[in-house]
Amino acid sequence: MRPLTTKDHSRDSAGLTYVYPVISRRSGGLSVGINLNPNNACNWRCVYCQVPNLTRGAAPDIDAERLGGELRALLNQILTGDFYHRFQIPPEQRAIKDIAISGNGEPTSCKTLDRIVELIGTVCDEFGLLGQIKLVLITNGSLVHKPIVQAALKRWSELGGEVWFKVDSATVEGILRINQVNLTPGSVHRNLEICARLCPTWIQTCLFSFDGESPSEAERRAYLDFLADLKHRDVPIQGVLLYGLARPSMQEQAPRLSALPGEELDAIADRIRALGFSVKVTR
Structure with missing residues (x-):
C-alpha cells in the first residue's frame, strides 16, 4: 500500500469501486470519499480537474448494495483494523474528519442520489458516526433545480450534512474559461440560493494563475459583487x-495553470471577509 498524502487523491487507493480514503487539505485529515462517477463522466470540464480521461456525461447506475458493503468494510477497517498502519498515516491524522460525496464527476447527476444519501445515513448510524463527523456533498450546483x-x-441536511458549492467565477467569460460550460452568473446564483435554503452550504472557489496571469480586477470585483x-x-x-x-490538472490546459502566491490568496480572502463572510483559505 502506498502512503496516503494530500498530493494523491487516487479513487482506487483501497481497490474499491465507489469508496476511497484520502488525506484532505480542506478537511484537515482523513476523508472517506464516495465516488458516484466511476465512469469519469461530468457535465462540466474544469481546467484544473485532476480526473484522467474525463468525459462529458452523467453518473452511471449505482450498485447501492455494493456501495453500502464497501463503505461498511472500509469504516470497519479504519475504526477497528490496521488501516492506519497499512496506509502509513501519521498519528495526528488518525481520525475520520468526514464522509464526502465527491469523486470523478458531478455526483448530483446520479439518478438515485436520494437513495444514496439515505444509505450513507444508515451506515453512519450503524457505526455511531452521525453527529460525530462531517457529511459533505461537493457539487458544481448545476443540477440543484431538479426535484x-x-x-x-433536504435529507442530507436532516442527517447533519453540508454542501460545498463550486463558484469559480461570477462572469460568463470566466465560467466558460474555467469550467468550460455556458452558464450565466444569474443561474448559478439561483441554484446556490435554492441549495443554501435546503442545506447548510459553503461556497468553494479555486483560484489560480492562467497563462501566468492572476484573476483580473474585473473578475475579482464581479465575484465580490456576487457575494454581496x-x-x-x-x-x-x-x-x-x-x-x-x-495537485496537477489532468486536463489539456494543465501547462497553462499555476498556483497563486499565498499572500495573494490571503488578500482576496480579506476582501471577502470585509463583506461579512467567514473564509477558510487552503493553499
Whole structure:
C-alpha cells in the first residue's frame, strides 16, 4: 500500500469501486470519499480537474448494495483494523474528519442520489458516526433545480450534512474559461440560493494563475459583487472555502495553470471577509 498524502487523491487507493480514503487539505485529515462517477463522466470540464480521461456525461447506475458493503468494510477497517498502519498515516491524522460525496464527476447527476444519501445515513448510524463527523456533498450546483436533487439535499441536511458549492467565477467569460460550460452568473446564483435554503452550504472557489496571469480586477470585483448580492438577499451562506492548486490538472490546459502566491490568496480572502463572510483559505 502506498502512503496516503494530500498530493494523491487516487479513487482506487483501497481497490474499491465507489469508496476511497484520502488525506484532505480542506478537511484537515482523513476523508472517506464516495465516488458516484466511476465512469469519469461530468457535465462540466474544469481546467484544473485532476480526473484522467474525463468525459462529458452523467453518473452511471449505482450498485447501492455494493456501495453500502464497501463503505461498511472500509469504516470497519479504519475504526477497528490496521488501516492506519497499512496506509502509513501519521498519528495526528488518525481520525475520520468526514464522509464526502465527491469523486470523478458531478455526483448530483446520479439518478438515485436520494437513495444514496439515505444509505450513507444508515451506515453512519450503524457505526455511531452521525453527529460525530462531517457529511459533505461537493457539487458544481448545476443540477440543484431538479426535484430529486432537492429531496437529497433536504435529507442530507436532516442527517447533519453540508454542501460545498463550486463558484469559480461570477462572469460568463470566466465560467466558460474555467469550467468550460455556458452558464450565466444569474443561474448559478439561483441554484446556490435554492441549495443554501435546503442545506447548510459553503461556497468553494479555486483560484489560480492562467497563462501566468492572476484573476483580473474585473473578475475579482464581479465575484465580490456576487457575494454581496447573496448577503443583501439574506441567502444563508455558511462561508467561503478559498483554495489554490495543490495537485496537477489532468486536463489539456494543465501547462497553462499555476498556483497563486499565498499572500495573494490571503488578500482576496480579506476582501471577502470585509463583506461579512467567514473564509477558510487552503493553499
